[in-house]
Structures are given as structure tokens and as C-alpha cells.
Amino acid sequence: MNVLEVNNVYKKLGKREIIKGISFSIKEGEIFGFLGPNGAGKTTTIRMMVGLIAADKGTISICGNNIGTNSVKALSNVGAVVENPEMYTYLSGRQNLNMIADIKKIPRKNVDEIIELVNLSGRIDDKVGKYSLGMKQRLGLASALLSKPKLLILDEPTNGLDPTGIIDFREIVKKAVKETNAAVLISSHILSEVQQLCDTVAFINHGEIKAIESIADGNINNQTETLTIVVGDSSKAGVALQNISVVRGCSALDNTFTVVTEKNSSPEVIKALVSENIDIYEVYKKHNGLEQRYMELVEGGIR
Structure with a gap:
């Protein structure tokens, strides 16, 4: 009620x-x-x-x-x-x-x-x-x-x-x-x-x-999650990530990728990269904190 x-x-x-x-x-x-x-x-x-x-x-x-x-x-x-x-x-x-x-x-x-x-x-x-x-x-x-x-x-x-x-x-x-x-x-x-x-x-x-x-x-509980992935071959990883259906978007800085995926799909992304023989040195999930969302919505992402 x-x-x-x-x-x-x-x-x-x-x-x-x-x-x-x-x-x-x-x-x-x-x-x-x-x-x-x-x-x-x-x-x-x-x-x-x-x-x-x-x-x-x-x-x-x-x-x-x-x-x-x-x-x-x-x-x-x-x-x-x-x-x-x-x-x-x-x-x-x-x-x-x-x-x-x-x-x-x-x-x-x-x-x-x-x-x-x-x-x-x-x-x-x-x-x-x-x-x-x-x-x-x-x-x-x-x-x-x-x-x-x-x-x-x-x-x-x-x-x-x-x-x-x-x-x-x-x-x-x-x-x-x-x-x-x-x-x-x-x-x-x-x-x-x-x-x-x-x-x-x-x-x-x-x-x-x-x-x-x-x-x-x-x-924040939403329908996507953000992964940070450090790989050995950035060009090969970039192509592979574009072909993974659960990936909504990604950006790269040198060998570090920030990947937005569907919620709870990180195992699928990692498996897909490994199947392409891409070396993964580090992977972790960025939590969608309230501070980050506040800056996006209220401050337009700029401080």
C-alpha cells in the first residue's frame, strides 16, 4: 500500500x-x-x-x-x-x-x-x-x-x-x-x-x-554493471568485446578497458575473452555508488 x-x-x-x-x-x-x-x-x-x-x-x-x-x-x-x-x-x-x-x-x-x-x-x-x-x-x-x-x-x-x-x-x-x-x-x-x-x-x-x-x-540497484579489465593485447580485446552480446559499451586507456555489461554477466565476458586466448591480468567490478550516480544526475557528471 x-x-x-x-x-x-x-x-x-x-x-x-x-x-x-x-x-x-x-x-x-x-x-x-x-x-x-x-x-x-x-x-x-x-x-x-x-x-x-x-x-x-x-x-x-x-x-x-x-x-x-x-x-x-x-x-x-x-x-x-x-x-x-x-x-x-x-x-x-x-x-x-x-x-x-x-x-x-x-x-x-x-x-x-x-x-x-x-x-x-x-x-x-x-x-x-x-x-x-x-x-x-x-x-x-x-x-x-x-x-x-x-x-x-x-x-x-x-x-x-x-x-x-x-x-x-x-x-x-x-x-x-x-x-x-x-x-x-x-x-x-x-x-x-x-x-x-x-x-x-x-x-x-x-x-x-x-x-x-x-x-x-x-x-544503486540498476540493470547494468561496470567492469575494469586489464589485458595483454588491447587491439584483440577491443574486437572481442565488440562481439560479446551482453556488452553495452566500452572504452579503453592503453591496456585497461572499462566495460558496461548487462547485470550479473561478468563471467560470460571473461569466458569470451579467455576463449579468444586473450591474457587477462586484472578484472574487478566497479560498484554503482550513490556518489557516482548523484554526480551524473544532479551535477551533470562535472564537479
Whole structure:
């Protein structure tokens, strides 16, 4: 089931078109990365998702409810953490969560469950003013999870955190998804954060989605792979590679070939070269990393 559906959405701020016909969806239990540079349109999209501004054209639906025509029902399924969440620093973490729970008519037992989930049990009765930034982020996440939302929106959630804080936050999000089966949208410009946390990533730049691709084991999951092959006879290898059906393209620098092939076809390529009595000194697979794909789609391959 798709928890979030964004369909052909446009938005102008003043005379400038910020969002230009974007579409994507997120299903239950999916962690979806919204990746792009600052100013790409990520925050504007999130503001439309949480009802702060309206789309000029297109629709945004949460659990089947159009946010433009049925915002109360749509937003009842949403929890959000936007950068550094604001809390009452003179109150304890528990008091902050209890107050939010009372306002939203959420049972107090939910508070205890969420405190455990975000690993704040040992400090929950301390005043928030004494919390580290990482603890404040976890408290903000706890407040977003109190209502057990179907959609959790995290806008630049690890800004300002140290490496330990980033790792802790990442593991808590994974744990929360596993326990609640929520759909999660993480907006970020930090490649490593998206690569290690998300199942799917949308690349956005200048208000347009350039591609939506799945991630497996930290790598882009597509239908091709790239091999680097070092051979003894480059002219003979060049001819042989052109005649291998699974090869989509190749380039050479001296005796080193970069070969794009169909996915999982590297054994076939190697066998074909060996059958032509071509000496192979080295062969390895280049992984389709998020950084490489980001540069291709967002930066046009040029830094």
C-alpha cells in the first residue's frame, strides 16, 4: 500500500517556479531518501506535504486522503521532525512528551513505549536544557512517533550531529520502521546518510526529480554493471568485446578497458575473452555508488 502519493505537483514562490511537476510514492515500511543540493526544492515539497503551503497544481495524498481537500484526515497520519525540533527547555523530556500526548489525546502508555524506542529512558526526566543535540533530536523523533504515524517525515535530521549521534539516530529510525511499519521520507543533501539508511532514493535538482532508484547494500540497484579489465593485447580485446552480446559499451586507456555489461554477466565476458586466448591480468567490478550516480544526475557528471 502506498502511504504517500505525490502526483504532478507544481509550486511557484513569487514569479519563480520552485517545483516543476514532481511525482513519487512511498509504501509502508519503506525508507525513502529525498536527495539533492541546498535549494533543490526539498523543503518546499515537505512544506506542501505537511499543509504549510498549498500546491499550485497536482495532488498530494496521504493514506488515500488528498491533503488539499481533506487535510485534517491526511495530516492525522503524519509525524515530522524538521531540522532542530523546538521543545520547552525548562521542562523534562517526559513532561514535554506528556504535554504533546495530552494535546493530541494520545494515551500516556504510548509515551513510555516511545521513550524506550528512542533510547532516552536514562535521561527522560532531566530538563531538556541539559540535553545534547543528539538527545534533543531523539526527543523530537519521539514526539513525531507518539501518534504512531503512517508517514514519518525527517527534514535534514542529522544536521549538526557528531558521528556517534548520526549512527544512533540512524539505528533508531531503522528500529522504529521495523516496529511500526511506517513509511519514512528523509530529506537530505548528505550522501552517506541516504546511502546507509534508505531503500529508495529520489534525486531532485532545480525542482525536478531526475531519477528514482532503489538502493541495495549501499549501492544503486540498476540493470547494468561496470567492469575494469586489464589485458595483454588491447587491439584483440577491443574486437572481442565488440562481439560479446551482453556488452553495452566500452572504452579503453592503453591496456585497461572499462566495460558496461548487462547485470550479473561478468563471467560470460571473461569466458569470451579467455576463449579468444586473450591474457587477462586484472578484472574487478566497479560498484554503482550513490556518489557516482548523484554526480551524473544532479551535477551533470562535472564537479
